[in-house]
Amino acid sequence: xxxxxxxxxxxxxxxxxxxxxxxxxxxxxxxxxxxxxxxxxxxxxxxxxxxxxxxxxxxxxxxxxxxxxxxxxxxxxxxxxxxxxxxxxxxxxxxxxxxxxxxxxxxxxxxxxxxxxxxxxxxxxxxxxxxxxxxxxxxxxxxxxxxxxxxxxxxxxxxxxxxxxxxxxxxxxxxxxxxxxxxxxxxxxxxxxxxxxxxxxxxxxxxxxxxxxxxxxxxxxxxxxxxxxxxxxxxxxxxxxxxxxxxxxxxxxxxxxxxxxxxxxxxxxxxxxxxxxxxxxxxxxxxxxxxxxxxxxxxxxx
Amino acid sequence: xxxxxxxxxxxxxxxxxxxxxxxxxxxxxxxxxxxxxxxxxxxxxxxxxxxxxxxxxxxxxxxxxxxxxxxxxxxxxxxxxxxxxxxxxxxxxxxxxxxxxxxxxxxxxxxxxxxxxxxxxxxxxxxxxxxxxxxxxxxxxxxxxxxxxxxxxxxxxxxxxxxxxxxxxxxxxxxxxxxxxxxxxxxxxxxxxxxxxxxxxxxxxxxxxxxxxxxxxxxxxxxxxxxxxxxxxxxxxxxxxxxxxxxxxxxxxxxxxxxxxxxxxxxxxxxxxxxxxxxxxxxxxxxxxxxxxxxxxxxxxxxxxxxxxxxxxxxxxxxxxxxxxxxxxxxxxxxxxxxxxxxxxxxxxxxxxxxxxxxxxxxxxxxxxxxxxxxxxxxxxxxxxxxxxxxxxxxxxxxxxxxxxxxxxxxxxxxxxxxxxxxxxxxxxxxx
Numbered sequence: 001x002x003x004x005x006x007x008x009x010x011x012x013x014x015x016x017x018x019x020x021x022x023x024x025x026x027x028x029x030x031x032x033x034x035x036x037x038x039x040x041x042x043x044x045x046x047x048x049x050x051x052x053x054x055x056x057x058x059x060x061x062x063x064x065x066x067x068x069x070x071x072x073x074x075x076x077x078x079x080x081x082x083x084x085x086x087x088x089x090x091x092x093x094x095x096x097x098x099x100x101x102x103x104x105x106x107x108x109x110x111x112x113x114x115x116x117x118x119x120x121x122x123x124x125x126x127x128x129x130x131x132x133x134x135x136x137x138x139x140x141x142x143x144x145x146x147x148x149x150x151x152x153x154x155x156x157x158x159x160x161x162x163x164x165x166x167x168x169x170x171x172x173x174x175x176x177x178x179x180x181x182x183x184x185x186x187x188x189x190x191x192x193x194x195x196x197x198x199x200x201x202x203x204x205x206x207x208x209x210x211x212x213x214x215x216x217x218x219x220x221x222x223x224x225x226x227x228x229x230x231x232x233x234x235x236x237x238x239x240x241x242x243x244x245x246x247x248x249x250x251x252x253x254x255x256x257x258x259x260x261x262x263x264x265x266x267x268x269x270x271x272x273x274x275x276x277x278x279x280x281x282x283x284x285x286x287x288x289x290x291x292x293x294x295x296x297x298x299x300x301x302x
Numbered sequence: 303x304x305x306x307x308x309x310x311x312x313x314x315x316x317x318x319x320x321x322x323x324x325x326x327x328x329x330x331x332x333x334x335x336x337x338x339x340x341x342x343x344x345x346x347x348x349x350x351x352x353x354x355x356x357x358x359x360x361x362x363x364x365x366x367x368x369x370x371x372x373x374x375x376x377x378x379x380x381x382x383x384x385x386x387x388x389x390x391x392x393x394x395x396x397x398x399x400x401x402x403x404x405x406x407x408x409x410x411x412x413x414x415x416x417x418x419x420x421x422x423x424x425x426x427x428x429x430x431x432x433x434x435x436x437x438x439x440x441x442x443x444x445x446x447x448x449x450x451x452x453x454x455x456x457x458x459x460x461x462x463x464x465x466x467x468x469x470x471x472x473x474x475x476x477x478x479x480x481x482x483x484x485x486x487x488x489x490x491x492x493x494x495x496x497x498x499x500x501x502x503x504x505x506x507x508x509x510x511x512x513x514x515x516x517x518x519x520x521x522x523x524x525x526x527x528x529x530x531x532x533x534x535x536x537x538x539x540x541x542x543x544x545x546x547x548x549x550x551x552x553x554x555x556x557x558x559x560x561x562x563x564x565x566x567x568x569x570x571x572x573x574x575x576x577x578x579x580x581x582x583x584x585x586x587x588x589x590x591x592x593x594x595x596x597x598x599x600x601x602x603x604x605x606x607x608x609x610x611x612x613x614x615x616x617x618x619x620x621x622x623x624x625x626x627x628x629x630x631x632x633x634x635x636x637x638x639x640x641x642x643x644x645x646x647x648x649x650x651x652x653x654x655x656x657x658x659x660x661x662x663x664x665x666x667x668x669x670x671x672x673x674x675x676x677x678x679x680x681x682x683x684x685x686x687x688x689x690x691x692x693x694x695x696x697x698x699x700x701x702x703x704x705x706x707x708x709x710x711x712x713x714x715x716x717x718x719x720x721x722x723x724x725x726x727x728x729x730x731x732x733x734x
Contacts (some may be wrong), residue, residue, distance in 0.1 A: 048388050048409055128562065135496065135569075156711065244706055244711065261694040263388055264409035264410075
């Protein structure tokens with residue numbers, strides 16, 4: 001009892017009281033689902049029915065021989081490999097361009113950030129119109145300079161590229177803001193010292209500024225990789241995984257299995273949970289690896 | 303963050319699934335229990351615009367006449383009604399009555415609390431035999447009646463009269479073969495004007511598949527073998543049926559390939575598509591076109607079409623609510639209400655006695671030009687899609703094959719063979 005009273009008046013109790021609302025949310029919507037998802041992944045189940053059957057690791061072994069899971073995995077990796085470096089390089093370029101004192105700079109910064117707060121549905125509708133094969137603005141403009149017409153979302157070989165372009169546009173603002181903040185945190189005396197030592201602007205950027213941006217870059221690489229591996233909204237709304245499954249990514253495939261095809265008794269929800277768990281483990285390992293690598297190469301200002 | 307939030311929600315749903323559970327997994331039989339006092343029933347429907355107005359009008363009548371059984375409507379998008387229902391079931395609070403697609407039935411059949419209507423529909427007042435046969439089949443799974451027909455559609459040709467006149471072509475007629483159709487589509491196509499003879503849903507969904515099914519059936523093919531254990535659509539008849547479509551899409555380039563399956567009504571409405579194969583639900587979206595409606599072209603004089611029936615399902619929430627819900631559904635699907643609804647919305651009457659009423663048909667045809675052709679076309683419905691737990695996967699395999707062949711990515715025979723192999727795997731596993 002004494003210990004309990006001591007706890008109540010300690011800083012610990014106050015701390016817990018303050019974070020309790022978040023803890024409850026994380027437990028209810030985070031931890032419990034994670035545990036039950038694991039349980040489900042060892043069962044044969046359909047979400048509409050309470051029937052369950054234990055199948056051990058069958059759901060996991062099944063993934064290996066499922067061509068559609070393989071296709072979704074390849075698509076997810078392709079998307080991530082295209083999206084992460086391109087979006088980060090683009091953001092660095094834009095942030096650099098916006099990191100100066102020119103007229104209307106607030107307007108430009110706002111313009112770059114607006115897509116981030118625009119709903120995915122609105123972005124999706126706009127790009128469906130822009131990238132329409134027959135009547136879209138993009139093909140009309142490209143036609144003026146003698147290119148195309150491109151199929152974009154309608155061409156099995158171009159849909160993934162179009163998807164990457166659309167999501168980069170949607171997410172560029174977020175990465176840019178992070179880089180902009182980091183750029184403004186680069187001490188001016190370092191740049192000045194480099195200039196006095198006779199460094200060109202190019203080598204000042206790559207030898208001084210870029211290393212100073214290390215923590216921001218690490219954050220963006222980790223964050224973008226996780227987001228890219230979990231891509232869903234844009235696929236669900238714009239391409240529906242098509243054409244011919246060329247944009248069917250893992251989370252979308254999980255959705256189709258668990259919520260569209262496998263709702264019935266003893267159906268595909270367990271299998272879907274198994275795929276979701278494999279994806280979770282991959283993301284976990286990748287993130288740890290990125291942080292481990294980051295500690296070795298990223299320069300933190302002391 | 304949006305992505306993260308979604309992932310969390312999805313996982314939560316999966317989890318809720320793992321940990322909840324009601325014991326009654328089989329459909330419950332309709333109870334004799336009647337509610338003690340007034341009840342308010344939750345009623346999910348997917349009707350909007352004129353359809354919703356008509357429904358509201360009917361509900362007003364019902365609620366005025368039945369103070370003890372109040373119906374509270376809630377709009378739920380039909381395309382996601384099954385998903386919504388799943389969530390509601392996980393929460394232990396399914397609606398008392400819900401609108402569902404017929405194609406959802408094999409999955410729905412496992413839902414706890416779904417009322418088995420097999421005995422109830424035999425009651426004379428329901429007059430079960432008076433429902434259109436295709437709709438009855440679609441509401442029946444493994445000899446159990448699990449829904450009451452709500453709506454039935456079928457596919458026919460909707461054509462732009464102006465484009466036919468401009469091209470100097472004769473309108474489609476009920477003797478057309480698919481060769482006639484193909485020739486007309488080619489003649490109506492003009493790449494410079496971005497005009498197409500025909501349009502096809504290319505999202506590899508069930509919509510893609512059911513546009514192909516009538517060709518398959520007309521040509522003497524079938525989706526599955528008779529015992530429903532093997533795919534049969536890769537037969538020579540099936541390949542020939544698909545070659546009609548690939549001939550137009552690949553060789554003639556006369557088809558607007560609607561990859562997202564979301565643009566064709568707008569494109570048709572702007573006068574850039576000559577012919578659609580679609581159902582009556584699209585007609586209100588085509589106000590700018592002077593259109594005509596004709597039954598499907600045929601193979602060797604067989605002009606059968608396909609029906610898309612939807613249904614009302616009832617859930618047993620205890621306290622006599624199911625009995626009250628059935629009272630309401632019986633009233634809602636009574637010929638008198640069906641007729642009123644049809645005249646207000648253009649829905650095809652789901653009751654044979656209404657369809658056979660000549661005075662009604664005339665009024666119907668005047669109110670909704672062309673819809674009378676769809677109503678009569680119900681007589682050309684001869685077969686139904688298999689009602690099987692593995693059907694969603696069979697459909698997906700077929701959808702991908704059709705799209706692949708129509709994009710010219712693979713040959714019809716090879717595409718259908720590959721799909722058949724996938725379908726056979728799914729059938730062997732029984733959707734698991």
